Amino acid sequence: MSNVSEAAIDGLLAKGLRNQWYAICPSGFVSxxxxxxxxxxxxxxxxxxxxxxxxxxxxxxxxxxxxxxxxxxxxxxxxxxxxxxxxxxxxxxxxxxxxxxxxxxxxxxxxxxxxxxxxxxxxxxxGDEAHPDAPELVLPEELSSPEYSSFLCYAEWKGDYRYVIDNVMDPMHGTFLHKQSHSMSFGDTQANFKIRETETGFVFEKEGQRNVNFDWTEYGHTGALWLRLEIPYPKTGGPGGNFVIVGMYTPISDTMCAVVHWRCRKVSGWQRDTWRFLYKNRLEARHWQVLEQDRTMLELCDPDANKHENLYAHDMGLVRMRRVMRNQAIAQLTASADAGRHVA
Ligand code: FES
Ligand SMILES: [Fe+2]
CATH class of the missing domain: 2.102.10.10 (Rieske [2Fe-2S] iron-sulphur domain)
Structure with a gap:
């Protein structure tokens, strides 16, 4: 049992867990x-x-x-x-x-x-004092394999980054909040979910529904915390695989966060060119509209909204995610306390 205080756990989570890589800003910001x-x-x-x-x-x-x-x-x-x-x-x-x-x-x-x-x-x-050396940063295959093409999408939202993580760990909001969107108007409004462990984290997924809507989210930790999800493209999205989103979320302050998404697709050859053209001309604006629906909802939440919840089965993914992060915070605080250090 750990004797670290709730305030210390929340303080560390608010700043972001230590000893990992964080998405900071687009390359073009730094000159x-x-x-x-x-x-x-x-x-x-x-x-x-x-x-x-x-x-x-x-x-x-x-x-x-x-x-x-x-x-x-x-x-x-x-x-x-x-x-x-x-x-x-x-x-x-x-x-x-x-x-x-x-x-x-x-x-x-x-x-x-x-x-x-x-x-x-x-x-x-x-890193904290005891971990000055960075681990290897391994990005999901959508960002590291030449079989995929991707666009970076960066935004700063007024809210705690943990609300953004909750939002992405909640596939069911696609069916409701985004039901007008071109790619999330299909599928059941009810679903049973399960959690499947992976080598680097877990997948929170609907049972019996795949490739219909926003049907699963994956959490992975490979030097950095990332989330990944897939949304099928309608025919108007042109040739290629599903639309994959890889996300990373970084605290700026208690009331601001950096929201980083790569919008990816498994496409090659002329299909790659077609998607990149379609994305710029038609799809990007629609994707931004969907993201704006999330931003508007989250920015309107009071900072203590998550203290007044009545969760049900569809929230199992975000409950697991919060527990994972909380356990990492406790481990970091305990290790630092044992070494007589503060977590920076
Ligand atoms: S040199 Fe920086 S404050 Fe004096
Ligand atoms: Fe959303």
Missing amino acids: EKPLSLRRCGYRMVLWRGLDGSLYALEDRCPHRGVPLSCGILMDDRIACGYHGVQVDKDGVAVVVPGSPGCKLEGSKSTKSFPMQERNGLVFAYV
């Missing part, structure tokens, strides 16, 4: 100018070096705490705008021009974040 973003309980400064490499530090000067993002970039380091302390990509204050040789000089006094770019998106690894 050779400092970009300050709040993510996962940190204010980060992100930038690119002269060769395009990505760097990210906590956006706080180790001298007196002003944002490093107000400073001057020098390839893989930033010179703070206030007194010129230079912090390198690893968070070491390499030069203290006002007081050479002082204790600050040469110390690793700023948190640095391992970064990578995949599928048009910037990822940062958010």
Whole structure:
């Protein structure tokens, strides 16, 4: 039994679990100018070096705490705008021009974040003190196999990222909230669900209905937490396989989150070109409309909406998901407490 408090568990989950990769922003957001973003309980400064490499530090000067993002970039380091302390990509204050040789000089006094770019998106690894080294980030096959084609879709929503996860772990809302949509007007409004374990997580799926509507959601954890679901395309969607959505959701603050979806399809050759053309000309606007229905619903929820629930069988998926995340939070808090550390 763990003796970590409910407040600590909720505090960690609100910031996001540690020791995993997070989707931060589209690649195009980060340039050779400092970009300050709040993510996962940190204010980060992100930038690119002269060769395009990505760097990210906590956006706080180790001298007196002003944002490093107000400073001057020098390839893989930033010179703070206030007194010129230079912090390198690893968070070491390499030069203290006002007081050479002082204790600050040469110390690793700023948190640095391992970064990578995949599928048009910037990822940062958010580790705690005991886990500075990032695990491998393995993305679902829709994002790593050449047999698939995908579009990145990025949005920031006013709400806790956990509501977005609940929403995706709830296939039944497709039949109701999205019933007007071109691809979710079919199938039963009642269903029995089951949970099937996988090597990297679990699938929450309808019994006896497949390829009709939004019939299943998968949770996976492979260096990052991701969700995946599939919605069949109608004939007007052109040739190719089902519409697959891979999602990642990142806390910005208690009331904001980054919502990242890749819209994917198994298509090759001319069918790939056809889908990409159709997507841009017809499908994208419809897909956005569907996502807007989710956003509107979730943004209208009070922050404590999930304290006033009466769940039923269709909510088994999100109940499992919450339990998985809660158990991970307890494990991280317990490990840190045992080591006499705070989870950052
Ligand atoms: S606050 Fe940054 S150098 Fe003084
Ligand atoms: Fe939805």
